[in-house]
Amino acid sequence: MPAIVPTFSVVLAPSQSGRRRVLALLAAAAVTVPAAAAQPAGASTACDPLTQPVHQVVNPTSAASLLTPSRAEADTFAATKGFTVDNGTVFRAAATRSGTMVRIHRMFNPTTGDYHTVRAKFVPTWVAKGYRDQGKRFFALDAARGCGVAVHTYAKGTKTRQVVTAAARDQLVAAGWSYQGIAYYAAAVTPPSDDPDADGRFSIAVIPDSQQEVFGTDTRFPQRTQWLVDNRGPLDLRFVGHTGDVVNWGWLVPSQFAIASQAAAVLDQAGMPYAWALGNHDTRAVGHDGVPGSRGYGGSAYVNNPECVERFSPAECNTLLLVRHTEEYNAVFTAGRYTSVTGAFEDGKVDNIYSTFTAAGRNWMVLTLELWPRTEVVAWARDVVAAHPDTNVLVQTHSYLTSTGAISQDNGGYGANTPQYVFDNLIKLYPNIKAVFSGHVGSSAQRTDTGVHGNKIVSYLGTFHSATTNPVRLVEFDVLSGTITTKVVAPYTGQTVVAPSTVGGMSFP
Structure with a gap:
């Protein structure tokens, strides 16, 4: 193909x-x-x-x-x-x-x-x-x-x-x-049909952890989104996702959000539908330089910064609570900015949302879930998926697979539920959930599971934390042949980071 x-x-x-x-x-x-x-x-x-x-x-x-x-x-x-x-x-x-x-x-x-x-x-x-x-x-x-x-x-x-x-x-x-x-x-190639969905194929892009790309004059983040826009037609690109850690500790250093916002603005101007998941680094849980007693900002737990108890009360200076504080992220990335958001768990927040679009003659949903989601969030997600039985669902969340490709059994020590809980109480229960995308750890991994209805569910890990380039996963769906083909490329250096692989035997209602 x-x-x-x-x-x-x-x-x-x-x-x-x-x-x-x-x-x-x-x-x-x-x-x-x-x-x-x-x-x-x-x-x-x-x-x-x-x-x-x-x-x-x-x-x-x-x-x-x-x-x-x-x-x-x-x-x-x-x-x-x-x-x-x-x-x-x-x-x-x-x-x-x-x-x-x-x-x-x-x-x-x-x-x-x-x-x-x-x-x-x-x-x-x-x-x-x-x-x-x-x-x-x-x-x-x-x-x-x-x-x-x-x-x-x-x-x-x-x-x-x-x-x-x-x-x-x-x-x-x-x-x-x-x-x-x-x-x-x-012999000339037969011109494509005027119907962009006639061939049954389209693609989405999933950006991995970009937290290393938001410092100084780094141009890798906006260069990636510009590359996606420039190649929107040849890719037949319909949606751009992100599996979280968009920034590193941007809630304390607004310039990090400024770079991320510049990258998103490229998609805004092109009218490209997108939605990005939040990672732990996108919340108030992260923000200390790791030096004991220091007030410096960095990528470690903010509760270790002496100013935490001054900024918040001692009871509020708790990582379990701080990880749900995403005010700074939501001030930059809104449901209105994403444009394709159909529903949200909480009004005015994009931590848990679902976005819908049509492609290849089918209905599609990108379900974006918070990191180590709360029980009530998983219940909300079940209701959303159940209410759209004829829609193919793609889930994106920050932590799901381990670096070896196993479903994680860990809530990070300050999350609400483990990825295994999400699989058992959401992912495996609905035949229209087709794929799960995550980041957070390791580099790249892939696994295929079977849902309770005998359906295939493909999960992809992409993290990389590159200091030199800007990987992005390209995912092509072929509804006629029942395949998902993916590769990871890096527009900044022209590399193929992960070679193409195809999973067959998929069904797309």
Whole structure:
């Protein structure tokens, strides 16, 4: 199935006069391709054998690209070689030769890291340029033949890129690539339906603990949300979640919330639905630098700060109580700001809310729960899920899985209930709960459980606490094939942090 990592945008935004110059360049560079002749219904064409999808993945750091008929190879290059930008199927070729087809070889330059595809007769020319012949990859047409589309070649520095559509050509020219001519002809990919839900697929993004990204001039948090917005279309992205610890001790240092709010503002401006869970670091429970007797702020329990009993009464200076004080968070992130919130446990607070949207012809809910939720919150969540039996429910909360992928038996020492309690009294009871997302500990983990109705429930842990990049989990739902596919990428550095994995046997009413 197509991977869900999108095209990385390198498109400039030229002025009107600049746009005319770009189009003039394209016109000057273009080679006239005969229009496909109208074919009688049922008539065969030279393109009929061209049924094999050819995928394109791009390394956003090096600008190298790879054309391959193997989806597995494309995923491997994404996971191991940094080719994390997935342009999907760009054209269709043939696995076996027929008629006047030509053999297409892939060439690789070990010095520059460039990949290129050429007709067999041009292999010696590219070998002379320092490329190695990696052998035949597929067959294509030598001419348009009344149905084929041109595969155009562009170059920039030591890299080549081959594209089909006018939009892709426009992007390359605007980004400074120079036209080199037509390499061969292939079959066009069938244009997508006007109905964005027709293919049965869409994605959501889940941001892990971002508490290390809210200091000084760090740009990783807003860069991540901007990347998601920029690639909203290719991802078919419908919702952005977060599993908590949005900030570190922002209730005492407002600049941390300012950075988080700047990141959220990118989603606001794009009209992207989102809702973020609260972690312990988003509450008043955290806020001491850990030095005995110090009044300094930091990531340890605030009750150890001498000012706690001065700011609050001795009875209120209690971590069990402070973890439910989220006033500062709620002043920045409101239900109105999230826009898709349908209901809340407490009026005026987003600690426990549910958001709804439609995608792939189905109804969906993101149920956001507080950290180690109170018994009355779990009861409220049961009522919400039971009232929406035809809605697919995705749960996000800060603590649920351990670093090894087990359901946690621990309430952190100051929560109300354990994640096991949440599983036993909510998650496993309803067949429409499909997935649970959490953070707090470890790095990444995944597990599949079976609910009391025999349904699969997939749980994902994502934490990372990265000091150098900004991971985000991309989750694609395919309601027609009954699969959930996920990977973790880092837009800031172009890394694939966790390779793609797919869970099948899901049902989505």
